[in-house]
Amino acid sequence: MAAEQRKLPRRNFSYYMRVLNKETGELIGQITDISTGGFKLESNKPLPVNLDMDLCIDQLNQISTKSFIVFSARTRWCELDPYDPTIYNVGFQLVDMTPMDYDIFVKMFNAYGEKKQAHHKSNTDYIWG
Numbered sequence: 001m002a003a004e005q006r007k008l009p010r011r012n013f014s015y016y017m018r019v020l021n022k023e024t025g026e027l028i029g030q031i032t033d034i035s036t037g038g039f040k041l042e043s044n045k046p047l048p049v050n051l052d053m054d055l056c057i058d059q060l061n062q063i064s065t066k067s068f069i070v071f072s073a074r075t076r077w078c079e080l081d082p083y084d085p086t087i088y089n090v091g092f093q094l095v096d097m098t099p100m101d102y103d104i105f106v107k108m109f110n111a112y113g114e115k116k117q118a119h120h121k122s123n124t125d126y127i128w129g
Helices: 099-112
Strands: 011-013 020-022 027-035 038-043 050-058 068-080 087-097
Touching: 027 050, 027 087, 027 099, 038 068, 050 087, 068 099, 087 099
Parallel strands: none
Antiparallel strands: 011 027, 020 027, 020 050, 027 038, 038 087, 050 068, 068 087
16 A cells, blocks of 8 residues: 555554445455544455445444444555465445444444553563563
């Protein structure tokens, strides 16, 4: 991927949550990283860049009375995973989502998005230190 273009903070996603094609129900991938403006997922196939897709995220029962949200998102980049050559990392930007579903998406960000922390351990952080 070229130079960093994100303007919103990202968080690692700590919960298994599937992203499906809204029309076909086909599994597109699982969310691995999230911001309030989009997400990264792992997919078993490459996706064209700048493709608008109608998607669905299910398994929301712990944060919402709805079992799924639907929205449109655009692929912004797609690259082979550097550690697993059978996986593609795909970045999506939210394009269209109802206000109610966006509120749920932000709840997902807050509930399951782990803040990225710098590595600042010292020898006192270890038992043998």
